[in-house]
Amino acid sequence: MFTRIAYISEATCAMDDQALKDLAEQSSQKNRKIEITGYLYFCRNRFFQYIEGPREASLQLMDVIRADARHTVKEELMIHGQPKRLFPGWNLRWLRQMELHALHLEHTISDFMGGKLAFRDIAYWEQRIWEMISQLAENQQQIPVKTGPIGSSNIRRILDSEL
Numbered sequence: 703m704f705t706r707i708a709y710i711s712e713a714t715c716a717m718d719d720q721a722l723k724d725l726a727e728q729s730s731q732k733n734r735k736i737e738i739t740g741y742l743y744f745c746r747n748r749f750f751q752y753i754e755g756p757r758e759a760s761l762q763l764m765d766v767i768r769a770d771a772r773h774t775v776k777e778e779l780m781i782h783g784q785p786k787r788l789f790p791g792w793n794l795r796w797l798r799q800m801e802l803h804a805l806h807l808e809h810t811i812s813d814f815m816g817g818k819l820a821f822r823d824i825a826y827w828e829q830r831i832w833e834m835i836s837q838l839a840e841n842q843q844q845i846p847v848k849t850g851p852i853g854s855s856n857i858r859r860i861l862d863s864e865l
């Protein structure tokens with residue numbers, strides 16, 4: 703049985719692509735050891751993270767994450783006793799905005815992160831957030847496995863070839 707945790711937090715320091723990439727890589731290595739899977743999304747200074755795994759490991763990890771000075775956790779949801787993992791292949795996948803465009807999910811996530819739905823109707827908000835997570839789980843194959851850094855060099859190459 704697995705525990706699922708989703709939260710939204712506000713960054714307390716600047717997070718650029720390199721900082722996010724490093725955070726996801728380091729976290730991924732650690733999560734693999736404790737059998738945690740999930741993803742991290744960052745937009746307009748807010749994080750959305752989803753993690754899943756054995757109950758104790760998930761709770762302990764969430765304690766560590768909550769205490770991290772790089773952010774302040776604002777909203778947190780948790781369910782226990784789930785029969786399966788939703789993202790068995792992602793120890794901590796850093797999801798970028800452009801990767802969610804194809805799935806039309808970027809607005810759904812930003813709605814939660816912008817706090818549009820938060821506090822207004824917590825039960826509705828909670829239901830929508832789990833729905834969004836399952837929707838992403840169903841469509842995860844459409845997101846390429848390997849994402850290198852969004853190459854400014856690639857963009858430059860296209861521009862150069864147009865000159």
Ligand SMILES: Cc1cc2nc3c(=O)[nH]c(=O)nc-3n(C[C@H](O)[C@H](O)[C@H](O)COP(=O)(O)O)c2cc1C
Nearest residue numbers: 728729730732733749751763766767770772773794
């Ligand atoms: C938004 C955010 C998400 C994080 N997610 C994870 C995670 O999934 N797994 C993990 O081990 N650490 C994660 N961390 C890092 C931990 O909070 C903590 O810094 C790290 O585990 C400490 O590692 P250390 O004891 O090796 O220094 C996250 C930090 C932030 C700010």
